[in-house]
Amino acid sequence: MAPAFHKAHKHVEFFLQQLVNGITLGGVYALVALGYTMVYGIIQLINFAHGEIFAAGGYMGVILISWLVSQGYPPFICLSVALVLAMGYCALLAMAVEKLAYKPLRSSSRLSVLLSALGMSIFLQNGLMLTQGVYDRAYPGEMVQGGFEIGGAVISYMQIVIVGITVLLLVGLNILVFKTRIGKAMRATAQDKTMSALVGINSSRIISLTFAIGAALACAAGIMVGMYYGSVRYDMGFVPGVKAFSAAVLGGIGNITGAMLGGLIIGMIEVFAAGYISSEYKDVFAFIILIGVLYFMPTGIMGENVDDTRV
Amino acid sequence: MKRALYLLSLLLLVSFVAVGCGGEKKEEKKAEAPKAAGIKIGSLSPLTGQYAADGNDIKNGVLAAIEVMNAEMGPLGPVTLQAEDTACDPRQAVAAANKLINEKVTAVIGAYCSSATIPAAEPLMAAKILMLTPASTNEKVTESGHKYMYRTCGRDDDQSKAAVKFTQEYLKAKTIYLVDDKTTYSQGLADNVEKLAAAAGLKVLGHEHVNQGDKDFSAVLTKVKAAKPDVFYVSLQNSAAAAPMLIQVARMGIKTKILAQDAVYHPQLMELAKKDAEGVFLTFGYTDKETPAYKKFAEAYKKLGEPGAYSAYAYDSAVAYLKAVKAAGSTDADKVKAELMKLEFEGASKKIKYKENGDSGSNYVIQVVKDGKFDNFWNPETGELYKK
Numbered sequence: 001m002a003p004a005f006h007k008a009h010k011h012v013e014f015f016l017q018q019l020v021n022g023i024t025l026g027g028v029y030a031l032v033a034l035g036y037t038m039v040y041g042i043i044q045l046i047n048f049a050h051g052e053i054f055a056a057g058g059y060m061g062v063i064l065i066s067w068l069v070s071q072g073y074p075p076f077i078c079l080s081v082a083l084v085l086a087m088g089y090c091a092l093l094a095m096a097v098e099k100l101a102y103k104p105l106r107s108s109s110r111l112s113v114l115l116s117a118l119g120m121s122i123f124l125q126n127g128l129m130l131t132q133g134v135y136d137r138a139y140p141g142e143m144v145q146g147g148f149e150i151g152g153a154v155i156s157y158m159q160i161v162i163v164g165i166t167v168l169l170l171v172g173l174n175i176l177v178f179k180t181r182i183g184k185a186m187r188a189t190a191q192d193k194t195m196s197a198l199v200g201i202n203s204s205r206i207i208s209l210t211f212a213i214g215a216a217l218a219c220a221a222g223i224m225v226g227m228y229y230g231s232v233r234y235d236m237g238f239v240p241g242v243k244a245f246s247a248a249v250l251g252g253i254g255n256i257t258g259a260m261l262g263g264l265i266i267g268m269i270e271v272f273a274a275g276y277i278s279s280e281y282k283d284v285f286a287f288i289i290l291i292g293v294l295y296f297m298p299t300g301i302m303g304e305n306v307d308d309t310r311v
Numbered sequence: 312m313k314r315a316l317y318l319l320s321l322l323l324l325v326s327f328v329a330v331g332c333g334g335e336k337k338e339e340k341k342a343e344a345p346k347a348a349g350i351k352i353g354s355l356s357p358l359t360g361q362y363a364a365d366g367n368d369i370k371n372g373v374l375a376a377i378e379v380m381n382a383e384m385g386p387l388g389p390v391t392l393q394a395e396d397t398a399c400d401p402r403q404a405v406a407a408a409n410k411l412i413n414e415k416v417t418a419v420i421g422a423y424c425s426s427a428t429i430p431a432a433e434p435l436m437a438a439k440i441l442m443l444t445p446a447s448t449n450e451k452v453t454e455s456g457h458k459y460m461y462r463t464c465g466r467d468d469d470q471s472k473a474a475v476k477f478t479q480e481y482l483k484a485k486t487i488y489l490v491d492d493k494t495t496y497s498q499g500l501a502d503n504v505e506k507l508a509a510a511a512g513l514k515v516l517g518h519e520h521v522n523q524g525d526k527d528f529s530a531v532l533t534k535v536k537a538a539k540p541d542v543f544y545v546s547l548q549n550s551a552a553a554a555p556m557l558i559q560v561a562r563m564g565i566k567t568k569i570l571a572q573d574a575v576y577h578p579q580l581m582e583l584a585k586k587d588a589e590g591v592f593l594t595f596g597y598t599d600k601e602t603p604a605y606k607k608f609a610e611a612y613k614k615l616g617e618p619g620a621y622s623a624y625a626y627d628s629a630v631a632y633l634k635a636v637k638a639a640g641s642t643d644a645d646k647v648k649a650e651l652m653k654l655e656f657e658g659a660s661k662k663i664k665y666k667e668n669g670d671s672g673s674n675y676v677i678q679v680v681k682d683g684k685f686d687n688f689w690n691p692e693t694g695e696l697y698k699k
Contacts, residue, residue: 014537017563021529134363136551141585147562156562229526229555231583233361239524274530280493280520282530 013152018275019268024159024228026267027166031221032244033251033259034173035214041190041254042210044110048117049097050218051241052124053090057219058232059132060086062139065223069140079143083165086223087216094215095208097124103204128234136231143227162224169217170260176213177256186210190254243270243286250290252303261301265289350390350642352377352629353411355404355421355431356446358396361524362549364579365423365619369445370394372618372625373420375611380633387636397431399424399494399548404431412438417642418632420625424548425449426495432457439644441651443632445624448573449499453669459644461651461665463628463658464573464621465673467496470594471503473675473691474544474570477592479511481677481689482568484541489518490531490556491546500572501546516540523548526555529563536565543567550575550620554583561587568592573675576620581683588680595620596661597676597687608659627658631665 032054039047064082073081101120105113147156177183188196189206197203225240226232247266251258266286273285293301354373356366370392377390384390393414395407404427411419412434418441422428428447435442436457443461444452448470453462478484487508491501501518509515516538519531535543543565547553553575560569571593581588599605608626612618635650636642655664661674676697677689687697 010537014533017533017536018530021527021533025527025529129359134359134367136361136364136554136579136583138583138585147564149564154563158562225526230558230585231551231554233551235360270527271530275533278519279528279531280522283522 009152014275016151016153018271020153020155020159022268022271023264024162024267025271026264027163028221028225028263029240029244029247029267030260030263031166031169031217032240033247033263034170034256035218036245036248037251037253037255037259038210038214040248041256042186042207043102043106043113045102045113045117046245047211047214048114048241049101049120049124050214051237051244052121052128053094053097053215053237054218054222054225054240055128055232055234055237056093056124057086057090057215057222058226058236059128059137059222059234060089060219061223061226062137062232065143065227066140069143075143079161083220083223087219090215090219090222091212094211098208098211103207125234125237132234134234136233138231139226141230158228162228165220165224169220173213173217173256182206182209246287246290250293250300252300255300255302258300258302265301349388350384350633350636351414351416352390352392352632353414353416353419353421353440354392354394354625355397355407355411355419355427356394356423357399357427358394360398361551362399362423364551364577365446365549365574365621366396366399368577368619368622369421369423369625371612371615372445372622373629375608375615375622376626376629376633379607379611380630384633384637387640387642390633397422397424397427399427401426401430404428405434407431408434411435412440416440417636417644418443418647420445420628420632422447423621424494424496425452425499428452429455429495432460436460441632441644441647443628445628446621447496449496451495451499457669459648461628461631461669461671463624463631463660463663463671465596465675466670467500467503469673470572470675471500471507473677474504474572474594475507475511475513476691476694477594477677477689478508478542478544478570479513480694482542482570484513484568486514486516486538486540487542487544488516488535488538488540488567489544489546490528490535491518491520492523492525492548492552493520494523494548496574497546497548497572501544504544504546521547524552528556528559532556532559532563532565535567536563540567543569545569545571545575547571548574550577550580551583554580554588557584557587557591570594573620576678576685578617578619581680589682591680592688593678593680593685594675595678595685596674597690598623598660598678598685602657602659604657605659623658623660627660627663630658631656631663 068078247262251262356369397404408431639646679688
């Protein structure tokens with residue numbers, strides 16, 4: 001009996017560990033997915049440059065944190081100051097991108113805006129490559145060290161910080177969208193731009209704000225990914241960008257709760273497919289599930305009958 | 312007002328570009344304007360993408376060699392370099408090779424990834440251009456019977472033998488777990504090690520394949536942790552891929568001995584993984600930085616940054632080619648080939664003497680990361696530790 005118990009215990013341990021890994025990864029995807037879904041919700045644009053904002057956030061994080069650490073500030077201060085400043089920077093960057101690349105095309109066909117987004121993505125990625133170099137850039141070590149064990153699963157403090165910040169940002173976003181006047185204006189603009197403008201909502205400003213909020217979330221994700229894996233590179237935005245976009249589609253594009261859910265699901269599938277089947281096919285499984293869900297629910301998991309909550 | 316806003320947003324975009332202050336700018340030396348006279352060498356290596364660090368090492372190694380050899384070339388000179396980017400992609404490698412053929416180079420140093428070298432060799436061989444690879448260790452590179460193909464680094468079959476010998480004789484391991492990232496090189500090497508380890512009586516607990524460019528290895532590492540192998544064999548395409556792996560190994564509290572391979576031999580590994588790289592074993596050619604040949608190379612390389620894994624091999628490849636050209640008094644491929652076969656000299660990386668099939672022999676030893684530096688550790692020939 002004892003070996004059987006031991007074996008069962010090992011299975012639980014393995015499952016718990018993968019669960020922890022999945023939540024961490026899924027949280028990051030969720031943060032990036034929100035930017036896609038919010039922008040799509042408000043102007044029906046797939047913002048291809050979003051992944052690059054994520055990468056720019058990672059770089060801004062490494063620049064700020066390295067500088068703050070060299071000034072001798074404690075890790076907690078370094079992290080929070082860098083996070084706030086970098087998020088602000090990314091928000092401004094995304095607003096500038098919107099002003100330059102999308103706003104002038106607002107009345108033209110959706111295809112032109114889409115191409116403009118693709119061009120912006122290439123421009124930003126190459127900008128990062130030219131200014132920051134083609135090499136991996138290391139995050140300063142010793143930021144958040146150590147961890148603890150629960151039921152055989154190791155949870156690092158870094159994972160706690162990532163999940164903590166993610167939850168905080170998600171709660172903050174929900175309050176902003178569903179409890180404030182700005183949020184109400186955003187929801188109104190998403191439903192009907194002309195009508196909301198008639199009742200006095202400055203839709204241009206609201207669209208700009210939506211870009212800013214999405215970018216700030218992606219930026220936070222970029223910094224956390226950089227810290228978690230220890231380094232950033234100019235092309236780091238592409239793969240998470242694609243995954244997060246899939247997460248947004250899976251959850252029902254345009255729906256905030258859906259994007260959070262979609263991110264978590266994609267992260268979990270990846271980790272569990274790698275854990276129980278093969279790491280070789282983890283992306284394949286993530287996309288099989290995506291196709292399967294879209295086959296039966298073409299609008300995504302949360303894509304229906306929630307029109308009034310979308311942004 | 313509107314105009315001011317546009318101006319502001321433009322400024323922001325530009326400031327994005329100006330954030331470059333923190334970026335590391337490696338010195339880039341442009342090849343001089345091509346002239347009709349002289350010797351034109353091409354280089355193939357990944358200058359962008361995730362293997363860019365290794366690719367630039369190769370380009371810089373060739374530049375250092377050109378600087379050293381230029382004075383000696385006499386009427387044949389000057390030597391110029393045309394560096395092309397393969398991005399480690401088979402298709403781009405072939406396109407880059409064709410471009411070098413059009414540019415009328417007489418020899419190509421490269422490429423880095425075996426998966427780029429093997430397809431790029433086809434058009435180069437057809438155009439009778441010598442190819443000397445400083446870094447592609449996959450056996451197939453010299454086994455396709457190409458007449459003008461040379462390899463300055465070692466071979467993976469030899470490398471895997473050294474790895475398994477070390478695992479068995481020094482680490483006294485009974486079990487092994489392997490991971491690779493599915494490139495011609497990394498998977499080929501891991502497959503070799505798996506075969507040899509199984510033949511030697513080691514128990515193979517698992518062999519996982521991750522995707523190129525993956526940064527999250529938590530799922531695989533959870534498996535490794537549960538399997539508790541004596542040795543964890545890591546075969547990834549370069550140091551930037553291995554560093555996040557090592558960070559996550561430490562974070563998950565996996566205490567298994569780690570054995571890696573030549574591709575992670577790069578100062579970047581310690582820069583990215585920091586203390587988590589300590590104690591990692593790897594197979595790499597025996598390196599002696601005190602020889603006169605290495606010192607000459609280091610002197611020429613100084614202003615190009617810190618030498619990486621294959622800088623010295625790229626340097627030796629280019630020096631070997633230029634020495635052969637000088638002896639032949641021409642850049643005709645067959646004449647240079649005849650001289651290359653006769654050539655024997657002390658290079659910066661090892662003693663260079665090419666064999667009939669283009670190989671130059673392997674000198675793999677086990678190195679270890681100690682105090683942030685790579686160090687010769689164990690000699691598989693004698694089974695003894697290197698004394699420090």
